Amino acid sequence: MLEWRRRREPSMAMLWLSPLIAIGLTMLAGMLVFTAMGYDGFHAVGSIFVTPFVESQRWADIGVKAAPLVMIALGLAIGFRANVWNIGAEGQYVMGAVAGTGVALLTYDMTGWWILPAMALAGILGGMAWAAIPALLRVKLQVSEILTSLMLTYVAVQLLYYLVRGPWKDPGGFNFPQTRMFTADQTLPAVMEGSLVHIGIPAALVIAVVAWLLMEKTTAGYAVKVVGLAPAAARHGGFSAARTTWATMLLGGGLAGLAGLFEAAGPFGQLTPQFPVGYGFTAIIVAFLGRLNPLGIVFGGIVLAGTYVGGEIAQSTVRLPQAATGLFQAMLLFILLATDVLVKWRLVRKRRAA
Amino acid sequence: MTSAITVSVLMTLIAASTPLLLAALGELVAEKAGVLNLGVEGMMLCGAVAGFAVAFSSGSIVLGLAAAALAGMAAAMIFGVLALSLGANQVATGLALTIFGTGASSLIGAGFVGRTVERLGPIFPAALSEHPVLRLVFGQDILVYLSLALVACVAYFLRRTRAGLILRAVGENDASAHAIGYPVIAIRYAAVAFGGALAGLGGAYFSLALTPMWADRLTAGRGWIALALVVFSAWKPGRLLLGAYLFGAVMTLELQAKAAGVNWLAPEVLAMAPYLATIAVLTMMSLGRRTGRLDAPACLGKPFSAP
Numbered sequence: 001m002l003e004w005r006r007r008r009e010p011s012m013a014m015l016w017l018s019p020l021i022a023i024g025l026t027m028l029a030g031m032l033v034f035t036a037m038g039y040d041g042f043h044a045v046g047s048i049f050v051t052p053f054v055e056s057q058r059w060a061d062i063g064v065k066a067a068p069l070v071m072i073a074l075g076l077a078i079g080f081r082a083n084v085w086n087i088g089a090e091g092q093y094v095m096g097a098v099a100g101t102g103v104a105l106l107t108y109d110m111t112g113w114w115i116l117p118a119m120a121l122a123g124i125l126g127g128m129a130w131a132a133i134p135a136l137l138r139v140k141l142q143v144s145e146i147l148t149s150l151m152l153t154y155v156a157v158q159l160l161y162y163l164v165r166g167p168w169k170d171p172g173g174f175n176f177p178q179t180r181m182f183t184a185d186q187t188l189p190a191v192m193e194g195s196l197v198h199i200g201i202p203a204a205l206v207i208a209v210v211a212w213l214l215m216e217k218t219t220a221g222y223a224v225k226v227v228g229l230a231p232a233a234a235r236h237g238g239f240s241a242a243r244t245t246w247a248t249m250l251l252g253g254g255l256a257g258l259a260g261l262f263e264a265a266g267p268f269g270q271l272t273p274q275f276p277v278g279y280g281f282t283a284i285i286v287a288f289l290g291r292l293n294p295l296g297i298v299f300g301g302i303v304l305a306g307t308y309v310g311g312e313i314a315q316s317t318v319r320l321p322q323a324a325t326g327l328f329q330a331m332l333l334f335i336l337l338a339t340d341v342l343v344k345w346r347l348v349r350k351r352r353a354a
Numbered sequence: 355m356t357s358a359i360t361v362s363v364l365m366t367l368i369a370a371s372t373p374l375l376l377a378a379l380g381e382l383v384a385e386k387a388g389v390l391n392l393g394v395e396g397m398m399l400c401g402a403v404a405g406f407a408v409a410f411s412s413g414s415i416v417l418g419l420a421a422a423a424l425a426g427m428a429a430a431m432i433f434g435v436l437a438l439s440l441g442a443n444q445v446a447t448g449l450a451l452t453i454f455g456t457g458a459s460s461l462i463g464a465g466f467v468g469r470t471v472e473r474l475g476p477i478f479p480a481a482l483s484e485h486p487v488l489r490l491v492f493g494q495d496i497l498v499y500l501s502l503a504l505v506a507c508v509a510y511f512l513r514r515t516r517a518g519l520i521l522r523a524v525g526e527n528d529a530s531a532h533a534i535g536y537p538v539i540a541i542r543y544a545a546v547a548f549g550g551a552l553a554g555l556g557g558a559y560f561s562l563a564l565t566p567m568w569a570d571r572l573t574a575g576r577g578w579i580a581l582a583l584v585v586f587s588a589w590k591p592g593r594l595l596l597g598a599y600l601f602g603a604v605m606t607l608e609l610q611a612k613a614a615g616v617n618w619l620a621p622e623v624l625a626m627a628p629y630l631a632t633i634a635v636l637t638m639m640s641l642g643r644r645t646g647r648l649d650a651p652a653c654l655g656k657p658f659s660a661p
Binding site for chain 1: 392432435436440441442443445446447449450453454456457458460461463464570574575578579581582585620622623625626629630632633636637639640641
């Protein structure tokens, strides 16, 4: 007989193995679920989890989708470490794009190298401003940031709808609800000529390394972890929970805002009502799959970006509906949370007392 | 406003409030047992799609409602296994449940988009249910009456029964409740299952009563508003009823604005109103509170494992 025993210390090996186990189990579960729903489960899972990674022409697309996921997840993970549950990154992402687009529309008839950096700055500030509201309410009034940040997501999306249907509607756009296309000076340059790979992708990697250094090598990163793990000890050690909340929320909002601006000035090239695609929510899965560790998040971002790309492939190969991707991603998080039991517990053979 | 318009605005208000009331009441019971299940939105969507799918294919709206409650409960059990049995972080698990419910309902609902079912109608005879004024009282569907009756039942259960006392003890002090010999985890499972069933019914209210047609993500964040309502209610069923109807009023602002002849406000601004109102209410609750913890159950959100 087997029984569960609590480990004396959490297993570091299991901490890093459980995401891999979870991915394996999700593939298995996906095969069963999609087969049960009447699809070709084997090829569906192959299309989602294998094809995007083995076909090199898909890698650019994976990078394009991984960049915003990684950037948002980095900010969220640092907050989660400090027990700050900003789950409204989707709204901060939208507001970053909105603020950056505001600058783009103001500078529509101008040229200059400074326009794109100004848009990026506006994007960061837009995301920060949106995250500052839940931060303020939590620090001053102990209002749960979970609910307020999420509510603000719905507000941001409605604001986007209002702008693209009303004041920001492209005058030459045949009445479609969308803004003007951005000009060349307002668009992210490609890394290689004629490729999808824009500079947001290397930027995301650089930010991940900086975030890793911040978390592992600086006092500020240490403070974040202490505030999250042992609030009482943190107070004793002079680390301020309020300051940590502010810092992590603003960082998360700023990164989500920048990701939104990159998406608007990159793949979209304008704002449309289709802009919010849920990266802010998927980034939560990325953060957990990456163990809330900045370098792990790069891995998590690539995996989840692969499921988006693979989901599109599966639409054509086995006619799996697009919604299956979301279900698949959610299953991954569920199974990850379940396999995390192995970090603190282990299975041992039961000994009978003689 | 003429009385006919007043009656119809009030009818819409009641209809908008009912799913909130159902979902929030279920969450209130779960939270009273010390479990913070952030997956309300996900459980509502599971209920909405299961209710619609079963009502559509069987032609029976009663079967649809039963399926909705069961689907909500099944989703709640996933949460239970992860957060209660395996001790996973309740916030993360609840979020996962919402993402799961959104994905599952989109996938299952993909084949039903735009399809319609027979609407959940009034239960009283037409003479009463179509009376110009009395229809306010007699023209409601079964879930409206059920939600109101459940408020009274839950209030009575929590305050006046032994089982309710035990449930509250589990939420206030799980270690003591365990020491006295109460099965903490089993009681929490039951509370979460009840919450799931009510969230499922609340979701089905969208797909079977409000708009008897399938649309993706039709609950539009109402599950999150239900969570905020529980905070607003200070974990008291009577105040929850008040809060749900207040929010129902905010959600029908668009219609009320039209009825009152206001047309200078953008529809997007009116659509923002419930979410802004939620933030405002949470803020006012904090400003107005006297104690530090907002009367939340002491063990809310904390995992329990028997020593």
